[in-house]
Amino acid sequence: EVGHYVLHSDLIGSFHPQSVADWSRSILVLDEETYDWLEWQAYSFAAAVLVPRVSLKQNFRNELKLLQPKIDLIRSKGLSVESSHD
Structure with a gap:
């Protein structure tokens, strides 16, 4: 609040x-x-x-690791990561 x-x-x-x-x-x-x-x-x-900074950084790194295969797939198809949000 x-x-x-x-x-x-x-x-x-x-x-x-x-x-x-x-x-x-x-x-x-x-x-x-x-x-x-x-x-x-x-x-x-x-x-x-x-949120404690250390926890936030660690969670961000973990989420990025989980997303990395999808990011790589998007890039391999010649698309930008930003355009995949639409």
Whole structure:
């Protein structure tokens, strides 16, 4: 929730919530894509602040090892890794 406060304080302020109920009603007007984007930003913020650096690096290396065969396959077909996200 701190991530929402830090990242989205302008948005929160524009709703002028006076209570938790006000805030809940304000959230209901957001479309699903916007809501999901705001949540992703807050989760990413929390991860950057809370996850120990050593654990993050190790998990990243492990995930990269798992993805490497797919990356190699994409490159062997002459495609860019970036274009494979679509």
